[in-house]
Amino acid sequence: MMLRLFRSKIVVALILMVLVLFSGVLGYRYISDYTWVEAVYMTIITVTTVGFAEVKPLDTEAKIFTVFLIVTSVFIFGFAISVITEYIMSRNSLQILKKKRLKNIIENLSGHVVICGYGRNGMQAADKLKAYNMPFVVIEKDKEIIEKHEEDILFVEGDVNEDEVLLQAGVDRAKYLITAVPDDAVNLFVVLSARQLNENLFIISRASQVTSSKKLEFAGANKVIMPDKIGGDHMASLVVMPDLITFMDQLSVEGENSTNLEEVEIEDFTDQMDCKSIRDLDLRRKTGCTIIGYVDPEGNYIINPEADLELEPKGKVIVLGRPEQIRKLNRMFQIG
Numbered sequence: 001m002m003l004r005l006f007r008s009k010i011v012v013a014l015i016l017m018v019l020v021l022f023s024g025v026l027g028y029r030y031i032s033d034y035t036w037v038e039a040v041y042m043t044i045i046t047v048t049t050v051g052f053a054e055v056k057p058l059d060t061e062a063k064i065f066t067v068f069l070i071v072t073s074v075f076i077f078g079f080a081i082s083v084i085t086e087y088i089m090s091r092n093s094l095q096i097l098k099k100k101r102l103k104n105i106i107e108n109l110s111g112h113v114v115i116c117g118y119g120r121n122g123m124q125a126a127d128k129l130k131a132y133n134m135p136f137v138v139i140e141k142d143k144e145i146i147e148k149h150e151e152d153i154l155f156v157e158g159d160v161n162e163d164e165v166l167l168q169a170g171v172d173r174a175k176y177l178i179t180a181v182p183d184d185a186v187n188l189f190v191v192l193s194a195r196q197l198n199e200n201l202f203i204i205s206r207a208s209q210v211t212s213s214k215k216l217e218f219a220g221a222n223k224v225i226m227p228d229k230i231g232g233d234h235m236a237s238l239v240v241m242p243d244l245i246t247f248m249d250q251l252s253v254e255g256e257n258s259t260n261l262e263e264v265e266i267e268d269f270t271d272q273m274d275c276k277s278i279r280d281l282d283l284r285r286k287t288g289c290t291i292i293g294y295v296d297p298e299g300n301y302i303i304n305p306e307a308d309l310e311l312e313p314k315g316k317v318i319v320l321g322r323p324e325q326i327r328k329l330n331r332m333f334q335i336g
Contacts, residue, residue: 010087013080020047020073027069032062047073106154106170109135113176114169116160116190118145118153121180121206121227126153137169160190163197172197178204184212188219195220262289262326266315268335278317279307287332288325293318 024043028034034042034056042054046069058066113129113136115122122138129136130152137154140146146155158165160181171177171194179190187205194201205221207213213224237245250260266275275281283289294305297314311317319329329335 009083010080013076013083016076017080020069020076024069024073027065028062031065032056032058043069046070047077049074102154103168106137106156106168109137109170110173111175112136112170112173113178114139114166114171114174114194116177116179116187117181118142118149118155119180119182122178125178125180137174139165139169161186161193163193166190166193166197171201174198174201176202176204180206182206182208184208184216188212188216191216191219191221260320260323260326262319262321262329262335264317264319264329264333264335266311266317267313268333270311270313272333276310277307278305278309278311281311281317283319283329287321287329289319289321289329291317292320 021043024046025036025039028039028042029036032039032042046066049070113134115125115129115136115138118126118138118140122140126136126138137156139156139158139160141157141159143157146157149155156165156169158168160166160179177190177194177198179187179194181187181190184207187207191203191205194203203221204223204225205216207216207224207226208228210226210229213226216224234245269275269281273280278291278294281291283291292304294302294309294311295316295318296302297312302309319326321329
């Protein structure tokens with residue numbers, strides 16, 4: 001708002017300066033009968049007060065006009081300089097205030113996600129997290145990218161290789177870290193640094209080379225993703241089983257208003273009802289959702305679990321349903 005006000009003042013100052021120059025040229029052209037070139041010359045040396053000699057002697061009317069032009073131009077040019085100076089000073093102050101505000105916001109975050117790099121993969125990760133209202137901070141060194149997206153994203157400007165930058169993003173208080181830098185060597189260094197700064201951090205790293213995958217896991221990454229491999233497998237699957245893959249693509253997990261899949265902790269159910277097995281949940285009748293998977297506390301996955309499967313408090317169920325059914329599930333058990 002303040003910057004917009006200053007911009008309007010600058011526009012006014014520029015218009016007044018143009019009017020002074022235009023008035024000076026017309027005045028000398030018609031009062032002193034100068035040529036257009038001579039009128040422009042006289043106007044410039046008068047408003048800038050450089051003290052060069054007149055083109056030819058001035059009569060009384062021309063002298064009065066010159067005095068008026070000098071006084072007017074001094075005030076207008078002084079106003080323009082003060083506005084521009086104030087704008088520059090205020091812009092710097094606003095930038096400092098903005099950085100302090102962002103720093104305070106990030107310092108108050110805990111259990112958030114840190115994303116290293118805001119390229120194609122980092123941007124996709126950020127969009128997904130925004131859809132689920134999960135707090136996150138992005139580390140990026142490209143100022144142009146930051147300025148383009150800073151209205152919607154919390155950025156920390158700097159090199160992901162530096163521990164100080166990771167700490168500014170709150171990696172020591174974060175729950176997850178996604179390093180999506182195209183360079184595997186950089187990702188490896190980030191994983192090593194982040195693991196030292198936070199032993200409990202769940203680290204997801206991008207890898208471009210197959211040989212880098214094991215190194216990243218050995219360095220401390222919990223999951224290693226190869227976007228190129230996933231893309232190639234997906235394209236080949238469209239040839240081998242096109243209908244199945246197309247159907248799977250329809251299973252959106254974009255956000256609360258469009259998701260078809262939901263991951264729910266058993267504790268979300270046991271707080272509100274007595275359930276010892278999947279049959280006791282009876283989600284199909286209550287919400288229309290179908291349980292297609294179960295994850296036990298040790299992280300083992302069971303696809304299409306039996307109805308008599310005993311549920312453990314630290315386990316999770318994966319449910320499938322249309323968006324309205326998922327919303328009904330979330331409302332009924334106050335999930336999210």
